[in-house]
């Protein structure tokens with residue numbers, strides 16, 4: 001038994017039915033999409049407690065024996081990139097830097113997936129001490145989450161007074177030789193008034209800023225559409241200090257829409273996951289820290305590769321399970337549907 005239903009009934013797809021799947025190697029789904037971008041969560045633990053993501057007390061700990069080991073992660077990344085058509089791998093969590101063996105994970109993956117970009121999404125706490133080692137291990141890119149450059153506000157939003165460490169992490173990332181450093185900021189009514197200051201700081205630091213619409217993935221289930229700041233609200237605020245000119249999307253499955261700031265070349269991006277959803281071009285597949293495949297952020301249906309691996313499954317058997325999970329991927333998050341139910345797991349537990 002490898003399909004794990006982690007809670008609510010499956011209402012937006014047909015679980016387990018793969019009889020109509022074409023016999024192709026890639027991770028295709030019923031809507032004609034092909035998953036090329038693998039996001040691997042490696043832990044549920046975190047050094048911060050962002051209010052839009054984690055509960056104050058943190059997430060329930062995953063027992064150590066249920067976490068994928070370095071070798072298991074490397075094996076699955078090797079299969080995804082070597083046999084299933086995945087072209088980019090991103091490590092996330094929880095906070096990936098909490099795992100002391102992140103360097104070993106990156107090193108192992110860079111050996112089994114030569115030429116495939118390996119990225120990390122991180123809060124950057126402690127990154128200043130590890131950026132160079134991660135780059136040496138084969139990490140290509142880093143995206144850093146930073147919602148405000150105001151120390152008090154940062155401490156309120158994250159429930160931790162760690163802005164100094166994050167800023168040091170951003171600078172270390174810039175000096176470590178990664179191909180790009182991007183900053184992600186979640187849009188909230190509380191952060192809107194500091195948005196122009198954050199953009200100013202990113203322009204000075206020459207890092208690319210993207211704002212993200214808040215999704216109903218907070219552990220406290222307090223998200224409300226009426227409180228959410230839509231992309232347009234941000235554009236209005238930034239427009240009072242900067243001249244913004246919309247540019248073409250680099251590629252249709254890239255979630256960020258970008259604007260030139262004051263004529264460029266610097267840009268600011270907006271990931272409008274809620275008001276301008278990009279689900280129809282989605283190219284993502286996910287592994288949770290416990291080794292289940294999750295085809296969509298919002299789907300509670302998961303397929304357990306860890307149990308299969310530990311039960312002696314061959315690479316071919318793992319590939320069949322993974323392909324089947326993706327074939328049943330939903331059309332999209334369905335946030336606008338009248339019967340929308342947020343997923344049981346929060347962003348930090350899925351791997352954002």
Ligand SMILES: Nc1nc2c(ncn2[C@@H]2O[C@H](COP(=O)(O)OP(=O)(O)OP(=O)(O)O)[C@@H](O)[C@H]2O)c(=O)[nH]1
Nearest residue numbers: 090121143182184212254255256271273284297352
């Ligand atoms: N709707 C939706 N939003 C996502 C998904 N994955 C990530 N996000 C959101 O997009 C934000 C940015 O994600 P990142 O981890 O930086 O990854 P990315 O934007 O794909 O990275 P790049 O390749 O650098 O563009 C996250 O903070 C999430 O809020 C997804 O599968 N669906």
Ligand SMILES: C[S@@+](CC[C@H](N)C(=O)[O-])C[C@H]1O[C@@H](n2cnc3c(N)ncnc32)[C@H](O)[C@@H]1O
Nearest residue numbers: 053093094095121122123145184214215347352
């Ligand atoms: C869950 S975090 C994991 C990686 C790392 N701890 C970090 O914060 O970058 C990944 C991304 O999800 C985003 N995120 C978390 N909760 C979110 C929510 N409710 N809506 C939109 N984005 C969210 C964070 O801002 C971050 O950029």
Ligand code: SF4
Nearest residue numbers: 046050053094123348
């Ligand atoms: S967004 Fe990232 S840093 Fe913030 S609580 Fe979630 S996992 Fe931790």
Ligand code: SF4
Nearest residue numbers: 279282296297332333
């Ligand atoms: S919500 Fe699901 S379908 Fe939409 S972009 Fe995210 S992972 Fe893809």
